[in-house]
Amino acid sequence: MSLSSQICKIVESVLRDQLVLHLEKRDLLQPSQHEFRPGFSCGSNRLSFLETITSFVDAKENVDAIYLDLAKAFDKVLHKRLLLKLEAHGIGGLISNWIKSWLADRQQRVIVDGLHSQWKEVWSGVPQGSVLGPLLFLIYINDLDRDIASRVSKFADNTKLYCPVNSHIDSIRLQKDLDTVVEWASRWQMQFNVKKCKVVHFENENLGFTYSMEGHCLENVDCEKDLAIVMSKDLKVARQCQESYSKAIVTI
Numbered sequence: 592m593s594l595s596s597q598i599c600k601i602v603e604s605v606l607r608d609q610l611v612l613h614l615e616k617r618d619l620l621q622p623s624q625h626e627f628r629p630g631f632s633c634g635s636n637r638l639s640f641l642e643t644i645t646s647f648v649d650a651k652e653n654v655d656a657i658y659l660d661l662a663k664a665f666d667k668v669l670h671k672r673l674l675l676k677l678e679a680h681g682i683g684g685l686i687s688n689w690i691k692s693w694l695a696d697r698q699q700r701v702i703v704d705g706l707h708s709q710w711k712e713v714w715s716g717v718p719q720g721s722v723l724g725p726l727l728f729l730i731y732i733n734d735l736d737r738d739i740a741s742r743v744s745k746f747a748d749n750t751k752l753y754c755p756v757n758s759h760i761d762s763i764r765l766q767k768d769l770d771t772v773v774e775w776a777s778r779w780q781m782q783f784n785v786k787k788c789k790v791v792h793f794e795n796e797n798l799g800f801t802y803s804m805e806g807h808c809l810e811n812v813d814c815e816k817d818l819a820i821v822m823s824k825d826l827k828v829a830r831q832c833q834e835s836y837s838k839a840i841v842t843i
Contacts, residue, residue: 603722619680621736626747627725633818636746647755653797656753658815660787664748666716667781668731670694676730735775741768762800789815791824
């Protein structure tokens with residue numbers, strides 16, 4: 592977590608509000624992003640995703656959704672490349688210089704049971720727990736959607752890639768988009784936790800194609816937890832209800 596003075600947090604808040612106004616007024620942020628934005632939320636992400644999936648299924652189409660997991664995403668943002676992306680979003684001059692100075696000369700250490708490690712220089716990452724950091728992260732991953740034909744749904748670093756898949760050609764198209772996302776991550780030195788990336792085949796007669804990342808086949812699962820809600824391939828809520836019931840029993 593980032594430790595900074597109250598004065599710094601006030602400055603961050605003023606700067607963040609102005610940056611959000613700039614980005615939203617010029618429609619610079621991708622509509623797929625639902626986190627850290629006015630009018631968007633965890634609920635809007637789930638509802639828009641579920642509405643799209645059910646509309647396809649109601650039209651008798653199969654849908655494949657790939658749940659992607661970026662490993663330590665906030666910590667891997669490279670400062671120099673972030674500044675390039677800020678400039679590409681029309682953010683430069685004094686503001687860019689202030690952000691550059693704000694990110695520079697940071698140190699971190701680990702404290703466990705009163706024992707602490709030596710201080711180490713921090714060369715990458717946006718400060719977690721800061722006011723401005725989350726918005727900078729959104730800007731950094733904003734172009735993840737570029738050159739993607741499939742639909743993308745993002746909530747900070749939680750990303751879903753999905754589209755109707757009714758034939759082998761459709762699965763090839765989705766695999767191509769997945770490869771594009773992997774190439775994006777490599778280009779910007781982000782990394783996916785491939786073992787945690789899953790595929791859900793919605794609709795019972797789904798052909799169940801296999802997708803791969805970095806030479807590894809992704810696991811096909813019957814359900815996946817999506818922002819604390821269990822999404823089942825049959826779109827029924829039984830598993831979510833069972834999980835909620837089990838938690839209630841434990842609480843009692």
